[in-house]
Amino acid sequence: MTQAAARPRLIATDLDGTLLCKGGSVSARTAAALTAAEEAGIEVVFVTGRPPRWLRLLGEHIGGHGVAICSNGGAVFDVRRERLLETFPLAAADARTVVARLRERVPGTAFAFESAAGLTREPQYEALMWGDDEAFAVAPAQDLLAEATATGSAGAAVGCYKILAKHPELDPDSYLAEARAAIGELAEITRSSPITLLEISAGGVTKASTLARWCAERGIDRSEVVAFGDMPNDLEMLAWAGTSYAVANAHPEVLAAVAQHTLSNQDDGVARVIEDLITRATASF
Template structure:
C-alpha cells in the first residue's frame, strides 16, 4: 500500500529568477502567498546566492523566524536584526589555492571575496549590483586574502570573455574537490564555497535543528546553484525560465517567476492542507 506523502512543513525558495520578478521585487500575489503559507504553519526560508547585505529589501516577506540562508549556504543570517548567525568559511590555504588554480587555468579572471563584515575585490572585478556602493577594500587577491582569508565564506570570480557555462566547467576542472563551484548569474560569474558547503548542506542543517525531515520540504529554484537543494528536498519545482540543466534534473515544473510560479504552487499547497 502506498504511503501518503508527508505534510509539507517548510518551503525553501531561491530568490532571483525564482521567487522575485525582474528587478528583484516581490509581486503582490507572491507576497500574499508567502503570508498565507506562514498562517497555515508552513515555515518559509529564503535560500539564496545573495550575500547578507542584499537582503534588507526582503525583510518584510521573510516570515516569523526572520532568517535566510545566504551566499549559497555560506551564511545563515537574521535579516531583521542584520546579524550573522553562522558562517562556513573556506580555509585560508583553500581560498589561496582556488585563486591560484583558477587564475592559472583561466587568465584574465578577477576575484572578489565575501566576509561577515562585508566584501573586498580586485581592481579588475567590476561591481554594479545594489549594496556594492558601500566602502570596501580594493587590492590584488593575494593581499586581500592575506588580511582576511580566515573569514572568507564565498569567493566570486568573473571572466571577461568566456561563456558562463564554459567558465563554470573549466573552473571546476581546475579546482577539483578543493571547493564547491557553481553559478547563478547570466554572465560569466562563478561562486565558490568551502568544500561540502551548498544550499542543500546548510538547509539540511537548518531543518535538522528544527526537527524537519527532508520529505517535509518543498523547494524551488532556477539555476545550477540550486541543483543540490532541489535534489535534497522531498518535493522540488523548477520554474519555467530555469537553466536547461535544472529543467532536465527536476521532474516538476511551474510557470516562470514573472508569472508567479512559486506563488501558484504555494497557493495549491495551502489550499490542500
C-alpha cells in the same frame, strides 16, 4: 523524487529568478502566499546566492519572514532582525589555492570575497553588482587572503565564505566547466548569474548542506520540505528536498534535472504551488 507530505513543514525557495519578479520585487499574490503558508504553520526559508548585505535591500519584500540561507549556504541571516547568525568560511589556505589554480587555468580572472565584514575585491574586479563599489578593502587577492603575521593583522578577506570569480570574455557555462576542472573537490563552484560570474564556497558547503543542517536542528525531515529554484546553484537543494519544482524560466540544466515544473517567476509560479499545498493540507484535516 517523492510527493510532498500532506502537510509540508518547510518551504525553501530561491529568490532571484524564482520568487522575485524582475527588478527584485515580490508580487502581491506571492507576498500573500508566503504569509498564508506561515499562518498555516509552514516555515518559509529563503535559500539564495545573494550575500547577507543584499538581503537588506529586500526588507520591504521579504522582511516579514524569518531566515535566509545566503551565499549558496555560506551564511545564515536573520531577515527580520538583519543579523548574521552563522557562517561556513573557506580555510585561508584553501582560498589561496583556489585563486592560484583558477588564475593559472583561466588568465584574466578577477576575484572578490564575501565575509562577515562585507565585500573585498581586487582592483580589476569590475563593480557591476549592487554595492560592489562599496568594498571596504581593494587590493590584490594575495594581500586580501594573507594570514596574520607577528607584526600585522590578517588580510581583509580571511574568513570569507564566498569567493566571486569574474571573467570579461568567456561564456558562463564554459567558465564553470574550466573552473571545476582546475579546482576539483577543493571547493564548491557554481553560478547563478547571466554574466560570467562564478560563486565558490568551502568544500561541502552548498544550499543543500546548510538547509539540511537547518532542518535537522528543528526535527524537519527532507520529505517535509518543498523547494523551488531556477539556476545551477539550486541543483543540490532541489535534489535533496522531498518535493522540488523548477520555475518555467529556469536554466535548461535545472529543467532537465527536476521532474516537476511550475510557471515562471513573472507568473507567480511559486505562489501557485504554495496555494495548492495549503489547499491540500487544509483538506486533509
